Amino acid sequence: MTIPPETTLHLDALSVGYGARTVIDSLSLPPFRGGEITALIGPNAAGKTTLLRALAGLHPARGALRLGDADLLRLDGAAHAARVSYMPQALPQRVALTVFEATLSALRASPSARPDARAAQALVGETLDALGIGALAFRSLDQLSGGQRQLASLAQSVVRRPSVLLLDEPTSALDLNYQFRVMHLVQSIVRARGIIAVVVLHDVALACRWCQRIVILSDGQVVADGPPAEAITPDTLARVYSVHARVEACSRGAVQVMVDGILADGPPSCSGDVMPPRSS
Amino acid sequence: MSKSTDTVDVSRYQALFRRRILIVLALAVAAGAAFLLDLATGPSRLGLDEMMRGLFTPDSVSPAVRVILWDVRLPYAVMAVLVGAALALAGTEMQTILNNALASPFTLGVSSAAAFGAALAIVLGLAVPGVTGPWAVSANAFVFAFGSVLLLQVLARSRGAGVETLTLFGIALVFTFNALVALLQFVASQEALQQLVFWSMGSLARTNWSKVQVLALILAVTVPFSLASAWQMTALRLGEDRARSFGVRLQRLRFLSLLRASLLAATAVAFVGTISFIGLVGPHIARLLVGEDHRFLLPASMVCGALILSLASVASKTLVPDVLLPVGVVTALVGIPFFMTLIFLKRPRA
Ligand SMILES: Nc1ncnc2c1ncn2[C@@H]1O[C@H](COP(=O)(O)OP(=O)(O)O)[C@@H](O)[C@H]1O
Ligand SMILES: [Mg+2]
Numbered sequence: 001m002t003i004p005p006e007t008t009l010h011l012d013a014l015s016v017g018y019g020a021r022t023v024i025d026s027l028s029l030p031p032f033r034g035g036e037i038t039a040l041i042g043p044n045a046a047g048k049t050t051l052l053r054a055l056a057g058l059h060p061a062r063g064a065l066r067l068g069d070a071d072l073l074r075l076d077g078a079a080h081a082a083r084v085s086y087m088p089q090a091l092p093q094r095v096a097l098t099v100f101e102a103t104l105s106a107l108r109a110s111p112s113a114r115p116d117a118r119a120a121q122a123l124v125g126e127t128l129d130a131l132g133i134g135a136l137a138f139r140s141l142d143q144l145s146g147g148q149r150q151l152a153s154l155a156q157s158v159v160r161r162p163s164v165l166l167l168d169e170p171t172s173a174l175d176l177n178y179q180f181r182v183m184h185l186v187q188s189i190v191r192a193r194g195i196i197a198v199v200v201l202h203d204v205a206l207a208c209r210w211c212q213r214i215v216i217l218s219d220g221q222v223v224a225d226g227p228p229a230e231a232i233t234p235d236t237l238a239r240v241y242s243v244h245a246r247v248e249a250c251s252r253g254a255v256q257v258m259v260d261g262i263l264a265d266g267p268p269s270c271s272g273d274v275m276p277p278r279s280s
Numbered sequence: 281m282s283k284s285t286d287t288v289d290v291s292r293y294q295a296l297f298r299r300r301i302l303i304v305l306a307l308a309v310a311a312g313a314a315f316l317l318d319l320a321t322g323p324s325r326l327g328l329d330e331m332m333r334g335l336f337t338p339d340s341v342s343p344a345v346r347v348i349l350w351d352v353r354l355p356y357a358v359m360a361v362l363v364g365a366a367l368a369l370a371g372t373e374m375q376t377i378l379n380n381a382l383a384s385p386f387t388l389g390v391s392s393a394a395a396f397g398a399a400l401a402i403v404l405g406l407a408v409p410g411v412t413g414p415w416a417v418s419a420n421a422f423v424f425a426f427g428s429v430l431l432l433q434v435l436a437r438s439r440g441a442g443v444e445t446l447t448l449f450g451i452a453l454v455f456t457f458n459a460l461v462a463l464l465q466f467v468a469s470q471e472a473l474q475q476l477v478f479w480s481m482g483s484l485a486r487t488n489w490s491k492v493q494v495l496a497l498i499l500a501v502t503v504p505f506s507l508a509s510a511w512q513m514t515a516l517r518l519g520e521d522r523a524r525s526f527g528v529r530l531q532r533l534r535f536l537s538l539l540r541a542s543l544l545a546a547t548a549v550a551f552v553g554t555i556s557f558i559g560l561v562g563p564h565i566a567r568l569l570v571g572e573d574h575r576f577l578l579p580a581s582m583v584c585g586a587l588i589l590s591l592a593s594v595a596s597k598t599l600v601p602d603v604l605l606p607v608g609v610v611t612a613l614v615g616i617p618f619f620m621t622l623i624f625l626k627r628p629r630a
Pocket of ligand 2: 049
């Protein structure tokens, strides 16, 4: 599915929770734009997965969530899935399916306009090639390493050609080579198809390198939102991660983060009580 | 990690596809052979040629042979195939839907509930209104088996519970019904007790053509829906969120799948009693042979189930000369060696 480049994902007063417990409380953000990768970063339990699952229509939410003219909160699961593709953080265990079969099921299990068998197979082949995992196509998922399974999972999301690509920690188990490959692939499809990508990352450097926008989430609240150089500052890092960090531009201008120490529990942003950096 | 950039050869997938079809066909041929063997085995020592003649040229054999063929051998052999297929299919669906490799058609209490229903009829003479005679026990067993799973589903749905909760509820039901059956056994007469114990050991000797027809009908109704959900079930193996993110309607899939599995298991257990091994191991054998693309796994499971139960039926007639053992007792004895062999053959060659 291709979408006009001006299509945006609007998120207004979105609230998400579990039972009586609200995790994301009335969150509003400037729209996500096509052709851009947004990194969603923040400490553990910040609500990143919860937010992403709500955007994917897998968890009920209140408020407003619109993709172009479509009200995503009112779409049924199949219609939602036709527009938005979500790659879960958790990977399946002990599944006797080959990577090719698993990726094929991403297309064939879908109730909405699915390609015929031959077209689907060709699409799966292309996708696995693009991810550089063609050699794994006929290996069984239960015989792959964690990183390989993560790539297989990414293939299942990408092959669906969504308008919005939501990836929950897609690089957490990958080596440097594949981190680059994955982010490069995401960048090229985002640019080529003008789609919207929201990617949960823990690696701030990776976020700064590949994403045009960074949203920092902490306790369900947005702490910072903007281009890497604006969002990633010693102050925001101190507030969110309680670390004492330097943010410097590298020789090529990319934002680099160096953590020098951990702030003792006190209220973040007070720079007095810094644990001494380890001498190197 | 492999850094290879080989391009994917889609024709390899097509080869894999054909190989899986061939495996299912080979299993079907084996099941057909086992069916014929089952037909040719029995205390009357009539062989396959007589059975074939009785089948295709009934006038060429004596009336006694005709009776043995049409009233005993054929309905039992067909029932073995149907029950085996039904239980293995139900087992595969349960394992996928409950995301539990140890699930079987009886995991959610189907067979315990059936035993309780049967016990009510046998011990207390309580029956479903309007049903009498030989059908009373079966009808009771079915109503309790199917009813208990429906109750579970309604409970799980109303609380929005996940599969773990559903499985736990099911296990609670198993213990409840087992306790109730024990209670009935405690107050039962000697004769009723014997009847009840015999009932709960699965046996094909309760088969008649009407029961064969009912089970065949239920299979004919459920199998197409099962196969139509094959891709959704395959996707579900990748995780609930994953399947839902493909657009799979999980609640509906789960509800309908459990409904099918319960219907199949409840009918089978109502007609032939508890045959426990097939619904657990049939799916695993099929999985080892064709993987988890459910377009192959579901039919392969059914054929494996039919194969195992036909062989078990042969064994039940031949292990002890001139005695028909309850087939539920010998099923595991026949299936285990086969299963173990496969597991050892499939171990990684590392
Ligand atoms: N199924 C659940 N039920 C109740 N609370 C949950 C559930 N899943 C997550 N939470 C809570 O929601 C908060 C956010 O979790 P999550 O979105 O998974 O965080 P993140 O992905 O940022 O690490 C955490 O406090 C977590 O305990
Ligand atoms: Mg998370």
